Amino acid sequence: MKYFLITLVAVAVFISALEVVITQHRARKLFVEIQEQEKIHDELNDLWGRLQLEQSTWATDDRIEFEAVSQLDMIEPGSKTLKVLIQ
Amino acid sequence: MNNQSGVRSYTARRRLLIGCFMAFTALMLWRVVDLHVIRNDFLRNLGDSRSLREVEIHAHRGAIVDRNLEPLAISTPVVTVGVVPRKILTEETGIPRLAAALEMDTQELQQLLSDRIARDFIYLRRHITPEQGDYIQGLEIQGVHFQREYKRYYPAGEVTAHLIGFTNVDDVGQEGLELAYDDWLLGTPGLKRVLKDSLGRTVQDVESIQASEPGQQLVLSIDRRVQYLAYRELTAAVSRHKAKGGTLVMLDAKTGEVMAMVGQPSYNPNNRSELKGEQYRNRAVTDIFEPGSTIKPFTIAAALESGLYKADSRIDTAPGFLRVNNHTIRENEDHNYGVIDLAGVISKSSNIGASKLALSLGPERIWEMFSRFGLGTTTGSGYPGESPGLFNHYRVWSEIDLATIAFGHGVAVTTLQLAQAYATLAAGGLQRPVSFIKLDGPVVGTQVLSEQIAEQIKFMMEGVTQEGGTGTKAKVDGYRIAGKTGTARKSTTGGYSLTHFRSLFAGFAPISNPRLVLAVMIDEPEGGQYYGGLVAAPVFSQVMKGALRILNIPPDDPGSMPGQVIMAQNRTVFPGTQR
Numbered sequence: 160m161k162y163f164l165i166t167l168v169a170v171a172v173f174i175s176a177l178e179v180v181i182t183q184h185r186a187r188k189l190f191v192e193i194q195e196q197e198k199i200h201d202e203l204n205d206l207w208g209r210l211q212l213e214q215s216t217w218a219t220d221d222r223i224e225f226e227a228v229s230q231l232d233m234i235e236p237g238s239k240t241l242k243v244l245i246q
Numbered sequence: 247m248n249n250q251s252g253v254r255s256y257t258a259r260r261r262l263l264i265g266c267f268m269a270f271t272a273l274m275l276w277r278v279v280d281l282h283v284i285r286n287d288f289l290r291n292l293g294d295s296r297s298l299r300e301v302e303i304h305a306h307r308g309a310i311v312d313r314n315l316e317p318l319a320i321s322t323p324v325v326t327v328g329v330v331p332r333k334i335l336t337e338e339t340g341i342p343r344l345a346a347a348l349e350m351d352t353q354e355l356q357q358l359l360s361d362r363i364a365r366d367f368i369y370l371r372r373h374i375t376p377e378q379g380d381y382i383q384g385l386e387i388q389g390v391h392f393q394r395e396y397k398r399y400y401p402a403g404e405v406t407a408h409l410i411g412f413t414n415v416d417d418v419g420q421e422g423l424e425l426a427y428d429d430w431l432l433g434t435p436g437l438k439r440v441l442k443d444s445l446g447r448t449v450q451d452v453e454s455i456q457a458s459e460p461g462q463q464l465v466l467s468i469d470r471r472v473q474y475l476a477y478r479e480l481t482a483a484v485s486r487h488k489a490k491g492g493t494l495v496m497l498d499a500k501t502g503e504v505m506a507m508v509g510q511p512s513y514n515p516n517n518r519s520e521l522k523g524e525q526y527r528n529r530a531v532t533d534i535f536e537p538g539s540t541i542k543p544f545t546i547a548a549a550l551e552s553g554l555y556k557a558d559s560r561i562d563t564a565p566g567f568l569r570v571n572n573h574t575i576r577e578n579e580d581h582n583y584g585v586i587d588l589a590g591v592i593s594k595s596s597n598i599g600a601s602k603l604a605l606s607l608g609p610e611r612i613w614e615m616f617s618r619f620g621l622g623t624t625t626g627s628g629y630p631g632e633s634p635g636l637f638n639h640y641r642v643w644s645e646i647d648l649a650t651i652a653f654g655h656g657v658a659v660t661t662l663q664l665a666q667a668y669a670t671l672a673a674g675g676l677q678r679p680v681s682f683i684k685l686d687g688p689v690v691g692t693q694v695l696s697e698q699i700a701e702q703i704k705f706m707m708e709g710v711t712q713e714g715g716t717g718t719k720a721k722v723d724g725y726r727i728a729g730k731t732g733t734a735r736k737s738t739t740g741g742y743s744l745t746h747f748r749s750l751f752a753g754f755a756p757i758s759n760p761r762l763v764l765a766v767m768i769d770e771p772e773g774g775q776y777y778g779g780l781v782a783a784p785v786f787s788q789v790m791k792g793a794l795r796i797l798n799i800p801p802d803d804p805g806s807m808p809g810q811v812i813m814a815q816n817r818t819v820f821p822g823t824q825r
Binding site: 186187190191193194201204205208209211212215216219220221239241242243244 | 306309316317320321322323376399401402438450451452453454470471474475723724801804807810811812
């Protein structure tokens, strides 16, 4: 009986040790995976930042005004030509 | 038996051989025990220290955006190139190729590196674009190392330069809001363990020690469109009047949020190589000046609150000068306004009227009222380097001090303080702290003046922009504008200058439900004009007009736009109907 228990515990310890190794291996694999994902995330983040910068550079009020006047022949309406609609 | 087959027995040899094998095996076993048990820790540490490294995980600095989430400051990746001089000098073609890639002179680079051969590592070029970095990395030159860093970009450039400030080469806030909200913007860098090869390249990520926490986005109360408009108009006015500089602050009258804050001269925050300390000061919060006549509404407030005067009380300002002790107080251009009421003191901007009021009220009432409107204390904005202005206690005032403080000489304020004081008037005497951050929901304020008196002063200030007032150029068609002009002589050594002025205008709109408060200061306009009503008021008008349109604030004086107003009786739209 006694030997049986010892054997049982020994087997349990062995299995648990194996599990530790397997889990650790799995954790590392997952970590590597998450690192890859985070890298992609960072790259996309950087790209997003650059696109935002690009967008806001194109949409500078300065440029919009210049394009409106020079390309589209638009003018700023004088106060006398405005119509105000009051609800 | 063995001898029968004629084969000799080599017992001794065999034993010797087996003995050798066993001894060898024992040696091996001992070595295994030695490496794995006895010297395990020592060896493991040694090995790890050569290949396993703890590496910091970068925490992205938060972006700064305006109230509509338009970007004002963003960190983007850049590459920094460094070399180990010893290593690169061993390769024949290394230096010419690197020099070509970095657009440097080969000879110079060679010299530079030879001089520093004893150094372990030197930075060659900081902050090149990732594309350039990838290209140089592709050349695979020995001894060249790359570091990924982040650089701050400010898409609005000089328009927001003063307000936002900037970060240093390590992306840490140095000036302005970048400094004030550094903790919020900065993330917490993480730590991870990685496996590196002999060249120092990361081969594998092993485990995470601490995750990195990116910085948070900072949403400002600024509206980029209004900011741009304000910058354009201020810049145009400064160059038109050949002025030394100027500042402008626009506040939301309902919340105390800063809608726009600009200063001239400005700078390009994306290229600060030729920048002097002088240039990056945010003048609207750090520079103080005498507010001149823009202070008069608060003198009137003290008069009305004392109960000694009513809105229709009259003051005799004849004959156009007033002797106090040994000093003479004069009106602008030596006018003589005769007998005028309190509204006249504001709309004509009578110095004598304001002085007489103050002298009759006594210093304590004036000091008390001005202090309540924030003179001598900061606005509570938390902006780095904000000045509280200059406002002495009334116990040290002489009679002439009192007389001149009543029209804004002998006190000093920042443009932001002036704007906040006017915002308090606009909000019916309710003072709110200034905020650079977009706020949600109502803001708790302090009632520093009764609503009734604030209303009376508002209507007096409307006279300034109407026929016969000093600030008619501040008018915006369709809106009722309250404001006050100011022209302050600059103090020089030995008194006030006769030729150097500051032109001011502060006001708010629309009067029936004030939404926007605007203060404009132009420093030393030259070229003839220097009155606040001629130099600063047109800037006020242009910026206010644009801001009211951008923010969709309905006009409260449609009567001033005859034939331009269409009253919609109901929401039905009649297609093709034309007026």
